[in-house]
Amino acid sequence: MTDFLYARPSIIEGIGRNVDLFGVLNTYNVSKDGHEADTKARRNDIETLRKDYQTAYEEIINGNKS
Numbered sequence: 001m002t003d004f005l006y007a008r009p010s011i012i013e014g015i016g017r018n019v020d021l022f023g024v025l026n027t028y029n030v031s032k033d034g035h036e037a038d039t040k041a042r043r044n045d046i047e048t049l050r051k052d053y054q055t056a057y058e059e060i061i062n063g064n065k066s
Contacts, residue, residue, distance in 0.1 A: 031037035
């Protein structure tokens, strides 16, 4: 997922951004250190690849019906 490092805002935060003149509502997912951030990103990459491979496998087995 390309938005892994960014926290997903709520509806209220989205409305609040309209009046956020100084950008104080910008938040990011944080990690203790670079190693932890890399580990989280690597897990996310592996999970995304697993899902892609599963989808491709199912299309091959079941035929591409789209």
